[in-house]
Amino acid sequence: MQKIAHLRKTLQSLKPFQIRNYFIYIVRLRLGAYKKAAPKFTSNEIGRFRPLNVPVSDQVLPFLLADSNRIEETAQKILNGRFFPFMKNVSEVLSLKPENPSLHWTKIHPGQNEDIKLIWEPARFSWMYSLVRAWMISKNPVYQDYFWTQIQHFNDQNPAYFGENWFSAQESAMRIITLSFCASVFLKSSPSDNKNLAILSKMIYEHACRIPSTLRYARSQNNNHWLSDAAGLMTAACVLPAARQSEYWFRLGWREFQNALNHQILPDGAYIQYSPNYHRLMLELVLWVNQLLSLKRIEWPENLHQKIGRSITWLIKHTDHISGSVCNIGHNDGSNLFPLGGEYQDFRPVLQALSKLFLAQTVFPVGPWDELYNWFIDRPLPTSSIFPCTESRSYLDDTILRIGDDHDWALLQVSGFQSRPAHDDQLNIHIFHNGRYLALDAGTYRYNSAPPWNNGLKTAFVHNSLLINQIEPMDDAGKFLWLDWDQARILKKTASSAEAEHFAYQKIGLKHTRTLERDEGWMITDRIIPISSSRKAGDFHFRLHWLLPDLDFQIQKIESGWKLATPEFNLAVTNAAIPLTIRLIRAGKPVYSTEDSFEQEAIQAISGWFSRTYDERIPALSLIITGKAPAPFTLQTEWRFP
Incomplete structure (x- = not known):
């Protein structure tokens, strides 16, 4: 019954064009319509790669020279066979080889705990930008030679439409864009031989042919896949102007790109994801x-x-x-x-x-x-x-709850979801002070890995929010699927304060409002109010979480709550009428707690972590305050800076 209910709610949450496109895509996939041999074509049908005009300005070089040591050091690591995936700070071995190069992409089914993004990342060729920047500085042909060598390696190890690197049309589109950019820079002042150009032209042609057949999937997702696929087709058309399908690719790509933007940019400027x-x-x-x-x-x-x-x-x-x-x-x-x-x-x-x-x-x-x-x-x-x-310039100032100035500002997160939410994070708060991110959002880390790291950081339990009775505000129906969306609305905004509410706890008879105020620091006030005065009184368990940078700390019991002191800020959580318990978790392990504090094992494992980029997590501090009280009650968090 739960599966049926989830299916019904899922269909209700999608737009008709998404359902229609996904249904047709799945039917064609099951019928084997996409499992075709690589298209047969001649060099005359492909044409010759035509470089784009990049860079367009001679003013690029001064920026590169100002950072030349670091640029050339990074490029040298790439020449030595290492790169920085997802722009992490740690390098890894550069490999373009997929795990299943003999399987047609339609036969590839990534395991639940296998992260295909780790295979895709080197094959996106984003690391080539480091070679391009180094080449612009020195014109050393070693960078250009490595570019052409790696293109050949990719083609040798990833036959067209076979292996993980052909599984997603978006990956094909991203490669088209990156290869076209980088090749254009190299070729602008240093032409290559006909053999290299023929290999590149054929590669881009094959990648472009991968995209149109599964555009229905991209439309059904209504996200960055759709935009990327469209831009990839337009790019292939521009760099292969003599290709037989060039005009069709550009016309199709431009139409799809416009449609995607119209669907995906929301009225207030927010992006649909x-x-x-x-x-x-x-x-x-x-x-x-x-x-x-x-x-x-x-x-x-x-x-x-x-x-x-x-x-x-x-x-x-x-x-x-x-x-x-x-x-x-x-x-x-x-x-x-x-x-x-x-x-x-x-x-x-x-x-x-x-x-x-x-x-x-x-x-x-x-x-x-x-x-x-x-x-x-x-x-x-x-x-x-x-x-x-x-500066007050438009109605966006009334829909984005950002308070403060460039040196000290905070944001109260409020969304009116019109498409699938990514995280359960209504009324989440972010605080920046003198360029430092202090009230953190944990990020993602990984989509696919062994639990709890299978997109585990999407939960409200690791956001800067208040939970009641350990209830997740939205229904977690899958790795990328929330149902019963928790909507929120803005109640008030002034130059120094903002107030909003969300509706997740109406199902248990409660209303939660949150106020963000700027004074000497920041004051955050959470109010839990019964919707009906006739509701039978009883205690509600509450859990307030703050994710903070990994700093030295001291914890002090104060008269009405708890105070955490760090070299960069002091944070106090108070309520004079309610006994409060505290737990501080760093990198999944408690480093301070009162005897009566408790945290679920799975939640504790993902607490006290911050992910700056994909596949990277660094220790942070999860401050968790809990207690029990009948509604109404109020909890205040005060931030002060030295």
Whole structure:
């Protein structure tokens, strides 16, 4: 019965076009329609690779020279057979070999605890950008030679449409974009021989042929897959203009890209996946497609221009202006299509470039993050004044609950879900102080691994939120599926405060409101109120969680609660009328607790961790305050800075 109920709710949560496209995709998959031999074609049908105009500006070189030592050191590691997956700080062996190179992609079924993303990551070729940057500095042919060698290695180890690296059309699309960019840079001033160009042209042609047949799957997901597939087709059309299907690819890709953006950018500018990381990927694809449209002398439709502008502003409002880091909301799969001009967590490169293109403004002062802009845009930065994201400019100021200034700000997370939520995180709070992320969001770590690391960080138990009776606010129906969506609404916003509520606990007769106030620091007030005064009185168990950086700490019992002191901040949780218990967990293990505190084993294992990017987790501190009380009751958290 539960499976039937979940199926009904799942269908209700999807749009008709998603259900229709997924149904047709599955039927065709089961009938073997996608299991075809590699298409037969001649070199005349493919044509010859035509480089794109990148970089468009000579101003790229000064940015590279300013960081030349690090760039060349990274490139040398790649030449030695190591790379940095997901832009982690630790290098790993570079291998393009899949586990099942003799299996057609339709016959591949990744195991529940096997993470196919670890196979895909090196084959995305994102590490090639390091070779391109090093080559721009020195013009050393060793970087170009390694590029062509690795392309041949991929083709030898990944025959067309066989193996894990052909399982997802999105991976094909991402490779098309990266290979086209990097090859264009190398070929701009150093032509290659006909053999290399023939290999590259054939490879891109085969990748482009992989995409159209499964576009229905991409549409059904209504996420970054759809955008990537469309951009990949447009790219193949532009670099293989003489290919037999070139015009069809571009026409199809441009149509699909427009449709995807119209479906996926929400009215307030939020991205439909509720993830700043995927939001950035969407904007990076927009930046890339803008180059392709310029080549074809096509302009953006006005409605999309406005949507993209709102989406840029939305992401700016979730970004710290000192560090460039963002609130680590939702899925974070380590994607960064153009790692040019900043570290993985620095969103300033894409925001600066896109703000110039679509807002005719600069967001940040001139800095290393302007490198990306100069790869793509052959015009100087405007001289107009920099605008702060906290300035009141549009209705977005009433829908994004960001309080404070560039040096000290906090955000109260409120979503009106219109598509599948990523994390159970309504009313989650993020705090940045002097460029440091202090009230953390745990991130993702991995989608596929042995429990509890099979997307385990999506739970409300590791977010900065209050839980009642150990109830997960939404129904966890699968690794990527929440049902009974927990909606929220904004109650009030001023220059120094914000208040919102969510509705998850109406099913047990309670209302939860949260207020964020700025004074000498930050005050967060959680109020639990009975919906009906006639409800029978009884105690409710509550659990308040804060995820904090891994700092030295001291814990002190104070008159009305508990205080945690660190070198960077003091945090106190108080209620004078309710006895409070405390537990502090670091890297899955308790480091301080009162005798009567308790945590579920599975939740404790994923507590006290922070994931900056995919497949990386570092120790953090999970502060957990619990107690029991009849409703109504109030809990206050006070942040103070030295």
